[in-house]
Amino acid sequence: MPGSVTVRGQFQHSGSSSLYAAELVLDSDGQLSVHCHSSGEQLAQAAPADYRFGSVIPGLPVELRLRDGAVFVPDDSRYRWPQLSKGAAMAERLESHKMSILAAIVLSPLLLWWIIVDLMPMLAGAAVPWVPDSVKQQMGRQTFYSLQQTALAPTELPAAEQAMVRYHWQMALQQLQLEQQEYRLHLFKSDFFGANAFALPDGTVVMTDQLVSLLKDNPDAILAVLLHEIGHVEGQHSVRLIAQSLGATLVIGIVFGNPEGVADLLLGSGSVLLQNAFSRDMEREADQFAIAKLTELGKSPQAFADAMSALLAKHSDEADTTSSLLKYLSTHPDTRERIEQATQP
Amino acid sequence: MENNITTPAQPRVDKVAFSGKAGEFFGIWIVNLLLSIVTLGIYSAWAKVRTNQYFYGHTRIDQQPFRYLATPLQILKGRIIAVIIFGLFFVLSSLSPVFALLLALAFMFASPWLIVQSLKFNLRMTSYRNVRFAFHGDYLGALKYFVLLPLLSVFTLYLAMPWALKKIDHYLCSNISFGGKKLQINTDTSSYYIAALLAMAAMIGLGFVVAIAAFIIGMISAATFGSGFDGDAALGAVAVLLPIAMFAVYFVGFALSGAVYQSLIRNHLFERTELPGVAKFKSEMQVIPFMWLILTNLLAIIVTLGLAYPWAKIRKAAYMASVTTVAVYPGINSLVDEAQQNSNAFGEEAAGLFDVDVSLA
Structure with a gap:
C-alpha cells in the first residue's frame, strides 16, 4: 500500500460548474479529503468505497470521481495515482509502448484478413445446414x-x-x-x-x-x-x-x-x-x-x-x-x- | 472591447483549443484495433469509450475540457442489441423481397425512436465543467422532422429540401440543453437555400471542368494514338483508367459540395445559436481550406492503406476547433444540474434495458 499522497488539482461539486483550485490528500488507509487551496475549507471527504479513478488515457489527467458525482482532476496531466490498479493502467501502457504498437500494426491487418477470408466463410459454411x-x-x-x-x-x-x-x-x-x-x-x-x-x-x-x-x-x-x-x-x-x-x-x-x-x-x-x-x-x-x-x-x-x-x-x-x-x-x-x-x- | 469593464456580463472570448496529438492517438487507435479484432469485436466498446474520452478530454473551451461519461458496458449492450437487430434485418430482407419491403417500412417508423434515443444518450454522456448536456426531443418530433419532412420534400422534387434541413437543424439544436438552459436558435431559411445552391453549383462547375479536361485529353490521345500507335492498348488503358478517374471525380465532387454546404451551414448555425447568459458561438469555416483538408485526409488514408486514419481524425478535430470561437459569460460559473446531483455517479442502479445508444458504430 502506498503512503499518503497530496495532489494539486481542480475540484467540482456534483452537477455544479463552480471550479475550486484544491488540494487532495489520500492517506495510507485510502481515506480521501479535498481542501480548497485558497480558503483551506474542506470541500469533500470520502472512504475508499466512495471514490473511483477515471480511465487512464495517454496525454490526459486521471480524474478521481466521488460517488455523489463530484470530481477532482489533477493539474498535472502526466500524474498517475499510485493507488491505480495494474489492470487500470494496462491499456495506457499498451497504447504508448513501441513494441505493442508495432505488434498491432503487423497483426491487425493479418488477423482481419484471416477473419474475413477464412473464418467468416468457414462459419458461414457451418451455419448453412x-x-x-x-x-x-x-x-x-x-x-x-x-x-x-x-x-x-x-x-x-x-x-x-x-x-x-x-x-x-x-x-x-x-x-x-x-x-x-x-x-x-x-x-x-x-x-x-x-x-x-x-x-x-x-x-x-x-x-x-x-x-x-x-x-x-x-x-x-x-x-x-x-x-x-x-x-x-x-x-x-x-x-x-x-x-x-x-x-x-x-x-x-x-x-x-x-x-x-x-x-x-x-x-x-x-x-x-x-x-x-x-x-x-x-x-x-x-x-x-x-x-x-x-x-x-x-x-x-x-x-x-x-x-x-x-x-x-x-x-x-x-x-x-x-x-x-x-x-x-x-x-x-x-x-x-x-x-x-x-x-x- | 474598451469601456466595457464595468459591464457585469463581460464574456471571455477564445478559440476552442484542441491538444490531441496524432502520434499519441495512433498508438491508442492501432492497439485498440488489434484488441477489438482479437476479442471478436467485444473490446470495440472499450475502444470507443477510450477514443471519445481522448477527443473530449483534449477539446477545451475556456481551459476546461469536455468529458465523455459513458461506460464500455453501456456501449457493449447497445452494440449487442444493434447487432441482433441488424442481423435479423439483413437475413430477413435477403430471404424475400416482400419481407424487405415490410422491414424497410418498419425501419422508417422505428428510426426516429433510434435517433432520439441515440441523441439523448450521447448528450447525457457529454459533460462540461461537471454539468451534463441533455436532449429533450420526443418520438413524434423526430418522426415529423426526420421522416415526414424529407418525404414531403421528395414530392416537391427536392425543392423544399433545404427548408426541411433547416427545420431538422432547428429541431436538433432547440432541444439541446446544458445545465437546465436550452439552446436558442434563430436560423434563416434563405441561408439554407443559398448553401444548397452553392453546393450544387460547385458540383456542376466541377462537372464542366472535368468534361472539358476529358475532351482535351481525348483529343490529344486520339491525335497521338491515331497515327500508327497500338489502338487496342490505348483502349485497354482507357478502360482501366476510366473507372478510377470516375471514382476520383465522384469523391472530389462529393467532398467539394459537402465542404461548401457544411462550412456555410455551420457558420450560420453557430452565429445564430446561443446559450442565454452562458455562451455565444462563432464558426469561421472556409470552403477551400476545409475541402483541401478533407481531400488530403482521404488521400493520405488511401495511400497508407488506412494507417493515416488517426492522423486524419486528429487533423480534422484540430481544424474544427481552430475555426470555432466561444464567448463564455460569467453565468457559466454558477450552473447547477439538479437532476444529476441526486443520482449515483457510478451508474450502479439498474438502468432501463434501452438506456443505451443502439448503434454499431
Whole structure:
C-alpha cells in the first residue's frame, strides 16, 4: 500500500460548474479529503468505497470521481495515482509502448484478413445446414415471383429446343442421383438478363431463351451450364453468400466504427469488393462442380469451356475490358480463367 | 472591447483549443484495433469509450475540457442489441423481397425512436465543467422532422429540401440543453437555400471542368494514338483508367459540395445559436481550406492503406476547433444540474434495458 499522497488539482461539486483550485490528500488507509487551496475549507471527504479513478488515457489527467458525482482532476496531466490498479493502467501502457504498437500494426491487418477470408466463410459454411428448408423454399419462391413480375417473359423457343434442354436436365438429375422433386427447370425469354442462367436456393433453375439459342448446336454446353447452376443449389450458395456478407459487414462495422464522411464511402466500396470476391469464389466452386459432374456423366469438360467461349464471343467487348483491375469489380471470375480451368488436363 | 469593464456580463472570448496529438492517438487507435479484432469485436466498446474520452478530454473551451461519461458496458449492450437487430434485418430482407419491403417500412417508423434515443444518450454522456448536456426531443418530433419532412420534400422534387434541413437543424439544436438552459436558435431559411445552391453549383462547375479536361485529353490521345500507335492498348488503358478517374471525380465532387454546404451551414448555425447568459458561438469555416483538408485526409488514408486514419481524425478535430470561437459569460460559473446531483455517479442502479445508444458504430 502506498503512503499518503497530496495532489494539486481542480475540484467540482456534483452537477455544479463552480471550479475550486484544491488540494487532495489520500492517506495510507485510502481515506480521501479535498481542501480548497485558497480558503483551506474542506470541500469533500470520502472512504475508499466512495471514490473511483477515471480511465487512464495517454496525454490526459486521471480524474478521481466521488460517488455523489463530484470530481477532482489533477493539474498535472502526466500524474498517475499510485493507488491505480495494474489492470487500470494496462491499456495506457499498451497504447504508448513501441513494441505493442508495432505488434498491432503487423497483426491487425493479418488477423482481419484471416477473419474475413477464412473464418467468416468457414462459419458461414457451418451455419448453412442449420437454415431450415422452409426458409430456402420461401426465399426461392419470393425471388422467383418478383423476377417473373419484372424481368421474365414466357419462353418463345420452338418445342424441339425446349424438349432438348429438358432431356439433358432430366438425364443429369437422374444419373447424378439428385432428388427430382427438389429441382425445377424453367425457360424464360428475358431481355433484362440476356443470354444467362441462374439458380435460386429452393432448387429453381432458370435458363433464358437467349442462352439456349446461343448454345443449341452444342447440347453438352447446355448441360454444362445446367450443372453449374445445380452446383450453386447443391453448395447452398445463396444462403452462404448472405451469411458471409452479413459476417463481413458486421466485422467491418464494429471494428472500424463510424469513420466520418468520405472515408465511410471508401469502406462502403470495400465491402462491395469483398462481397464480389465472395461471389467469385462461389462461381468457381460451381464451375468445379460442373466440370467434375461432366466427367462423371462421361462428357468432356471441354463442353463447359465451349459454353464460356460462346458467352465470351457474345459479349466480345467485355473481353477487351476485363483488365486486371476491373476483375475486382466483377461478381464472376474472368471468363478466360474459367475456360482455362475447364480445359486443363 | 474598451469601456466595457464595468459591464457585469463581460464574456471571455477564445478559440476552442484542441491538444490531441496524432502520434499519441495512433498508438491508442492501432492497439485498440488489434484488441477489438482479437476479442471478436467485444473490446470495440472499450475502444470507443477510450477514443471519445481522448477527443473530449483534449477539446477545451475556456481551459476546461469536455468529458465523455459513458461506460464500455453501456456501449457493449447497445452494440449487442444493434447487432441482433441488424442481423435479423439483413437475413430477413435477403430471404424475400416482400419481407424487405415490410422491414424497410418498419425501419422508417422505428428510426426516429433510434435517433432520439441515440441523441439523448450521447448528450447525457457529454459533460462540461461537471454539468451534463441533455436532449429533450420526443418520438413524434423526430418522426415529423426526420421522416415526414424529407418525404414531403421528395414530392416537391427536392425543392423544399433545404427548408426541411433547416427545420431538422432547428429541431436538433432547440432541444439541446446544458445545465437546465436550452439552446436558442434563430436560423434563416434563405441561408439554407443559398448553401444548397452553392453546393450544387460547385458540383456542376466541377462537372464542366472535368468534361472539358476529358475532351482535351481525348483529343490529344486520339491525335497521338491515331497515327500508327497500338489502338487496342490505348483502349485497354482507357478502360482501366476510366473507372478510377470516375471514382476520383465522384469523391472530389462529393467532398467539394459537402465542404461548401457544411462550412456555410455551420457558420450560420453557430452565429445564430446561443446559450442565454452562458455562451455565444462563432464558426469561421472556409470552403477551400476545409475541402483541401478533407481531400488530403482521404488521400493520405488511401495511400497508407488506412494507417493515416488517426492522423486524419486528429487533423480534422484540430481544424474544427481552430475555426470555432466561444464567448463564455460569467453565468457559466454558477450552473447547477439538479437532476444529476441526486443520482449515483457510478451508474450502479439498474438502468432501463434501452438506456443505451443502439448503434454499431
